[in-house]
Amino acid sequence: MSCRRVADDYPESLEALPLWRRLNVRFHAAYCPACKAFIRQIDETAKVLGESKEELSDEESHAMVARLRKRQS
Amino acid sequence: MTISDDELATLVKEHHVALVRLARTFVQSQAIAEEVAQETWVAVIDGADGFEGRSSMKTWLFRILVNRARTRGKKEGREIAFDITEDETHPDEERFTLGFWTAPPKTWVDEAIDAKRAVAIVRREVDGLPEAQRAVVLMRDVEGLDAKEVCNVLGIEETHQRVLLHRGRARLRSLIEKELGK
Numbered sequence: 001m002s003c004r005r006v007a008d009d010y011p012e013s014l015e016a017l018p019l020w021r022r023l024n025v026r027f028h029a030a031y032c033p034a035c036k037a038f039i040r041q042i043d044e045t046a047k048v049l050g051e052s053k054e055e056l057s058d059e060e061s062h063a064m065v066a067r068l069r070k071r072q073s
Numbered sequence: 074m075t076i077s078d079d080e081l082a083t084l085v086k087e088h089h090v091a092l093v094r095l096a097r098t099f100v101q102s103q104a105i106a107e108e109v110a111q112e113t114w115v116a117v118i119d120g121a122d123g124f125e126g127r128s129s130m131k132t133w134l135f136r137i138l139v140n141r142a143r144t145r146g147k148k149e150g151r152e153i154a155f156d157i158t159e160d161e162t163h164p165d166e167e168r169f170t171l172g173f174w175t176a177p178p179k180t181w182v183d184e185a186i187d188a189k190r191a192v193a194i195v196r197r198e199v200d201g202l203p204e205a206q207r208a209v210v211l212m213r214d215v216e217g218l219d220a221k222e223v224c225n226v227l228g229i230e231e232t233h234q235r236v237l238l239h240r241g242r243a244r245l246r247s248l249i250e251k252e253l254g255k
Contacts, residue, residue: 002169002171002172002173003169003172003173003174004163004169004172004173005172007163007165007169007243008163008239010239016220016235033177034174034177034178035174037177037178037180038174038177038178038246041178041246041249041250042239042242042243042246044191044246045195045242045245045246045249046214046242048188048191048192048195048249049195049199049210049214049215049242049245050214050215050217051188051192052192052195052196052199052215053090053091053215053216054090054091054196055086055087055090056085056086056089056090057086058082058086060086061082061083061085061086061089062078062082064082064085064089064111064114065078065081065082065085067111068081068085068111068114068115068118069078069118071111071115072115072118072119
């Protein structure tokens, strides 16, 4: 298995892959430091995305609810 | 089911920013995206009785938004294709020779990323992803919907969802690497 294939095949989680491809990726990543780093960084990217979620403040959300209720009536 | 102001405020607080960002994928301006998000909330208030609990409240909410944003986008002549283009190159394409890394990923500081900087980078760069990738990344990774929920909201196949998510993450990984390497 090539590194390019690992970079293509490492999707949201290895569990989504058929067993043989999953084992191929794991085997390759076990001895290839570059792919190991790539996989770790893809996982880190997903984690950072989760931490990037933005929310309104309590004041902003209550003000919006007031506007929505007014708009509805 | 009647939705109380407090319940609505909790939903608005948690999801309004994401709804606007997702709507922006389908429509041409930020102002229209904001309008579509607000119309979605009004539809939620009016239609809370129609929520049957077969999907999560979050999935229901995002489905209403996507339907409205798509309709609005079509009126503007914008239609987002969720097809997979096979000719799209990998973001790291030039770093492989004969299928192997010739310029391997640079190690991020201490094997972990400078979290604040990375969050700032992804907040900025997600909106620059191709529309279909952006929609999937926003719902999966930022909002935490699972694969089935995203397929349900966007009406796409599981395989497409997975490829779009992976391509989006791979692009962002590459951008974080470039930025952190500066």
